[in-house]
Amino acid sequence: MSQAPAAILQDVTKKIGGRTIIDRVSLEISPGEVFGFLGPNGSGKTTTIRMMVGLMALTAGDITIGGHSVKTSYAASAAQVGAIVENPEMYKYLTGYQNLVHYARMNPSVTKERIDEVVKLVGLDGRIHDKVKKYSLGMRQRLGVAQAVMHRPKLLILDEPTNGLDPAGIRELRDYLRRLSREEGTAVFVSSHLLSEMELMCDRVAILQKGKLIDIRSIRGPANKTGEEQIAVFDVDHPENALGVLEGRGDGKLEDGSLVITATREQIADANRILVEAGFKVYGIRTRTKSLEDQFLEVTGGETIG
Amino acid sequence: MANFWNLVQNENMKIYRRIRAWIMLGFVALAPIAISIIYIIASGEFDANNWEMMTLETTILYQLITIFTVVKAADSVAGEFSTGTIKLLLIRPWSRSMILLSKFVALLLFAVVQMVLLFVVTWGINALLFGVNSDASGIIPSGSPLAGHSVWGYVGLMYLYLFIAQLMIIAVAFMLSSAFRSGGLAIGLSIFVLFSGSIITGLLSLTDKAWVKYVLFANIDVTSYLNGSTPLPNQDMTLGFSLAVLAGYFIVLNLISWLVFVKRDVAA
Structure with missing residues (x-):
């Protein structure tokens, strides 16, 4: 500027x-x-x-x-x-x-x-x-x-x-x-x-x-274009099995019946391809950027009163 | 320097856009009329000397005017702090000195407006009810430097001297208002100065110590010079001396107001 x-x-x-x-x-x-x-x-x-x-x-x-x-x-x-x-x-x-x-x-x-x-x-x-x-x-x-x-x-x-x-x-x-x-x-x-x-x-x-x-x-940085990791929520049938298929590709876990992985933008696309090829039905993928609240708590060490 | 008069206009707006200012002015206008009418009813005749009634009413109502002005002076700075409006006032492109000065000027104008109103009403009502007495020698004491002169000169000087006393009390109220930021404290202490002045002067007159004549209370009422006496009979005092002492106090009081107002952080 x-x-x-x-x-x-x-x-x-x-x-x-x-x-x-x-x-x-x-x-x-x-x-x-x-x-x-x-x-x-x-x-x-x-x-x-x-x-x-x-x-x-x-x-x-x-x-x-x-x-x-x-x-x-x-x-x-x-x-x-x-x-x-x-x-x-x-x-x-x-x-x-x-x-x-x-x-x-x-x-x-x-x-x-x-x-x-x-x-x-x-x-x-x-x-x-x-x-x-x-x-x-x-x-x-x-x-x-x-x-x-x-x-x-x-x-x-x-x-x-x-x-x-x-x-x-x-x-x-x-x-x-x-x-x-x-x-x-x-x-x-x-x-x-x-x-x-x-x-x-x-x-x-x-x-x-x-x-x-x-x-x-x-806050409005081009974060999702870089190699930064995001949280992706996959809405799939049989999420437990899907978790097994994705073993070794990013950090995956189950959350409220959905499959949640922490991965880069490219890895998310890969994971989707693998799931579809393995015969899973993917109903939706949502990415979740870390909210400011998460970031805030991260830098202030969870302390709220200064 | 942008237009300083704009600041004074703002302060005037804050004084006269409140109903209380008009109640005060209403009192100043109506009280002399009431006093004259009560005199007529009580004495049953119309033979009073209009000048005598005028100076009597002036002496009484001067106290009321001073109280009203003190109330406004105390509110002027402390009120802005207690309501929090001081923050939005002080972030404008004006120095704090100018803002304080505009407040002081607006207060002086309020005092002048009341004095003029009092003068007009006390002269008007008494001239109307009792006629204009051509022999005014009765109201000017024989020891007065103005004895034998025009009664207008006497009454005019009386107003001027009362205004000087008022100026001092405004300075006291204004200083307390900006130093303590408490309107109540400023009003209380200033009125104490106003009323205890004569008692303290009385006490001071009992001693012959030389420092006594430098005390504010001993000098604040310069009208005694008008009647040919001095505030402290035992002391060697002249009108010029008292005015010089008052000027000294005036400068110090306003210097304190200014320093406190300009330097202090606004944290409220």
Whole structure:
């Protein structure tokens, strides 16, 4: 990728009262990418996000957003960031629209037309002139997204964005984030402890544990084209016999009346040919990639509380 | 530098879009009318001096205005922390100093709006009920540096001096609000400063120690100079001295507010 990164975290460290909360975290977020920030509760996700948006000072290291350091040119970096930090807390005694006007006044690039456009985009047009105290959590979350994207930020930071959303709302948000990253080239940085959520939403995921970055991996990589092993589930008649036939070809076992083998893409095709030639009826073959949850538990050693 | 007035407008919106601001302004507007009417009912006549009634009502309602402004000042910073809105406020492309300054300016405007309203209402209602008295010498004490001068000058200076006292109490409330992030604590302590000021001044006047005249409480009410006296009779104090002491406190209080607000991590 030839484009400059939307954000760079370099050896970001935060110490509070002698305790190291964040320990030399380094990563880069590219334009147009949905980057997941995954970790158990208390691992330091929110602290990292607070440092990215200038709510907390860094003890060491630096964060640059669109080439501007949050330490030395905060206003220039903040102008390129839209964020929801934890819950989208708005002024409850103001209407949704007044809240947006409030934030728009702080950002010269936002016009009145843009506010109306964003309100439509998040689907709040019917209720935007109601006071925020009458909103449901889902509506507040939408208003939060509206204030975060209003000024077309280069980097959108969402801390646990699916909290309080119903399944339809989560899906909508996911589609919207994808569109935003694809069409407008916005880099999206999403934190969550919900693994399955991240798997559906992100291109890459960084895993944080006890303030340390332990892994960064691609989720939508071309994994099944390489020689990497996959899990294949064969739906065959007489699976016990079939297991015997495949003896010595990959790691096979029986699971819920199906034959399950761990093998490469080529080996799976071979196994199918052998079974068919041996006279078995193959009703179906499903491959199962290792879920993010498996990967997550693998790298964190099964620990859930940091 | 983008438009700083936008920030002040935001703060104004947060003050005046709440019903409580209008209840406060309603009190300031109606209380003088009520006091004048009660006076007429109680005394059964219309012969009061309009200037006398005006300064009396001003002295009473000034306290109310100060309490209202303190409530808003305490809420201004601490309220944003307790509701969590501070997070979305501080991630904008503005320095924290400017955001704090915009809050302070909006509070000063709120104080000015109330003072102007009080001035207009106390003058208007008493002029209406009692007529404008041409002999105002009765309300200016004979020892006052303004004795023999225009009553407008006297009343105008009285408002100015009360506003200076109010400015100091706002600074105290604002400092407590940003240092402790607790609206209740800021309101309580500021009102303590407001009311205990005269008692503490009374205590301080019992001693002849020189440091006493540098205490905030001894200087906060500069209206005594208007009447030809000094806050502490035993001390060698002038209006210029008190204003200099107040300026010193004002700078220190705001410096604390600013340092705490700008430096502290937002973890709430």
